[in-house]
Amino acid sequence: MDSSEQLIADSLSRHASDAPPDDRLLAGVHARLRRRRTGRSIGAAVVAAAAVATAITASQSLTARPHPEVAQAPVAGWRWESFKTVEVQVPASWTQYVSGAAPCPAVPGQPVVGRLNDWVGGRGQCTASVLELDERQEYVWFNDLRAPGIEQYDGGWTEETRLVAGVKVSVLTRDDALRERILNTARAIEGTDHYGCTPRQPRGHHSMIDSIDDVTAVDICEYYNGSLVAGSALTSPQTTAFDQALSVVRNFVVSRAGSCPQAPHFFVMTVHTHSTTRLVSFGVSPCRRPTNNVIFWGPHQQPQPLSHPAASPSTR
Amino acid sequence: VQHSGPGQRDEDVEAPDFDEWVTQRGAALLRFAYLVTRDHHRAEEAVQDALISAYSRWARISRGDDPEAYVRRSIVNADISRWRRFFRRETPRARPTEDTGRADESPDHAVGHAEHDAVWALCATLPAKQRAAVVLRYYEDLPDADIARILDCSPATVRSQIHRALATLRTTVETEEVKC
Numbered sequence: 001m002d003s004s005e006q007l008i009a010d011s012l013s014r015h016a017s018d019a020p021p022d023d024r025l026l027a028g029v030h031a032r033l034r035r036r037r038t039g040r041s042i043g044a045a046v047v048a049a050a051a052v053a054t055a056i057t058a059s060q061s062l063t064a065r066p067h068p069e070v071a072q073a074p075v076a077g078w079r080w081e082s083f084k085t086v087e088v089q090v091p092a093s094w095t096q097y098v099s100g101a102a103p104c105p106a107v108p109g110q111p112v113v114g115r116l117n118d119w120v121g122g123r124g125q126c127t128a129s130v131l132e133l134d135e136r137q138e139y140v141w142f143n144d145l146r147a148p149g150i151e152q153y154d155g156g157w158t159e160e161t162r163l164v165a166g167v168k169v170s171v172l173t174r175d176d177a178l179r180e181r182i183l184n185t186a187r188a189i190e191g192t193d194h195y196g197c198t199p200r201q202p203r204g205h206h207s208m209i210d211s212i213d214d215v216t217a218v219d220i221c222e223y224y225n226g227s228l229v230a231g232s233a234l235t236s237p238q239t240t241a242f243d244q245a246l247s248v249v250r251n252f253v254v255s256r257a258g259s260c261p262q263a264p265h266f267f268v269m270t271v272h273t274h275s276t277t278r279l280v281s282f283g284v285s286p287c288r289r290p291t292n293n294v295i296f297w298g299p300h301q302q303p304q305p306l307s308h309p310a311a312s313p314s315t316r
Numbered sequence: 317v318q319h320s321g322p323g324q325r326d327e328d329v330e331a332p333d334f335d336e337w338v339t340q341r342g343a344a345l346l347r348f349a350y351l352v353t354r355d356h357h358r359a360e361e362a363v364q365d366a367l368i369s370a371y372s373r374w375a376r377i378s379r380g381d382d383p384e385a386y387v388r389r390s391i392v393n394a395d396i397s398r399w400r401r402f403f404r405r406e407t408p409r410a411r412p413t414e415d416t417g418r419a420d421e422s423p424d425h426a427v428g429h430a431e432h433d434a435v436w437a438l439c440a441t442l443p444a445k446q447r448a449a450v451v452l453r454y455y456e457d458l459p460d461a462d463i464a465r466i467l468d469c470s471p472a473t474v475r476s477q478i479h480r481a482l483a484t485l486r487t488t489v490e491t492e493e494v495k496c
Contacts, residue, residue: 004482008485021343025364
């Protein structure tokens with residue numbers, strides 16, 4: 001290699017370090033693949049509303065469920081949890097929800113469903129890879145910071161992380177069969193998840209709702225920065241489900257006048273009655289996040305007066 | 317169940333999973349694409365285009381001996397197509413031998429960086445395929461045969477492309493030096 005060639009090699013090597021990062025590459029590819037498959041299937045029915053979700057005043061009716069392809073009910077005693085582009089079945093008894101990096105935010109003694117949401121700033125001060133034995137609990141965690149692979153810990157605990165559709169799914173447990181079973185249910189969301197949620201925030205026209213009678217169930221899809229945070233379903237009897245869903249949104253919103261720097265959350269609620277299905281959406285721009293984040297109690301579940309917070313999603 | 321390409325269910329052949337492969341090779345592909353396209357957006361788009369194209373053929377590609385060659389070829393072709401579409405509308409760049417060294421650098425380093433930046437700028441003047449050949453030779457350090465597979469041409473053509481590219485670069489540098 002002469003000096004000219006060496007100069008070229010050095011120059012290329014130097015500029016290669018300016019290349020774009022690959023952290024969003026796989027998710028970007030899957031997002032484009034999904035867009036190819038699903039096209040604009042959502043469209044007209046979905047509604048967008050105001051920045052503050054306390055005023056809900058109009059309605060729109062549909063005659064059928066918007067996502068008829070959503071199927072595959074979970075096995076009894078299990079329910080679906082979704083995050084961004086992936087959904088996975090977890091035991092219905094795992095009812096504690098956490099937003100943050102594993103394992104620190106978890107409360108000892110209860111299995112956890114964790115999400116490292118985009119609004120959470122990485123690991124923070126949590127540097128432990130696993131909690132002490134007496135504080136440790138089983139969990140499934142979405143998009144935690146650890147790399148795909150298997151980690152063995154003391155006390156017979158094992159954590160396995162798999163990359164599925166661009167999202168990491170981690171399971172920590174002492175039960176190898178349970179770990180395998182959970183991870184084997186993880187799948188890319190093709191079109192919509194179990195609750196009818198698309199991985200990307202749908203766009204559409206709006207309409208508002210002031211009241212709906214004979215509500216049988218409400219499916220809720222929550223989005224942040226355009227990506228699915230979680231889907232869930234409320235199956236309380238009659239109008240309670242809808243009121244409950246609205247309360248969730250009201251509880252979530254802590255808003256003030258003026259623009260807020262945070263990206264808005266977006267809720268799409270599919271309200272089922274005996275005769276119709278209605279879609280309602282709410283964009284909310286919290287200027288600060290309430291400490292009683294709904295995710296803490298589970299996707300879109302009211303903290304009170306639920307006796308079994310996650311029981312309803314598992315039944316659908 | 318790992319998310320795989322549509323044909324990944326063929327269990328008789330050990331083929332890399334699409335997601336895992338992209339996770340492992342994504343950064344290298346983006347570096348290659350960036351050196352060829354010289355633009356962040358175009359690099360990301362070229363890599364995504366190539367991977368999307370590969371996804372639908374993943375079972376076949378991954379069973380072959382080198383999925384990377386397929387994807388890199390797609391990246392180069394994507395850039396050539398775009399280049400044709402936009403009539404060689406390149407990203408704005410400084411004049412080839414313009415001194416872009418930073419003022420706070422020591423003289424030796426500043427000269428070195430200026431030379432590198434000049435070479436970088438000169439590479440932009442090369443046709444896309446020549447530029448790809450240069451990147452594959454002088455950054456990836458690949459032999460002629462491997463470059464030929466990626467660029468879908470013969471090893472002799474690769475040697476010719478690189479020879480012409482080097483000649484262009486040397487001539488340009490000499491011309492600029494005379495002007496100075």
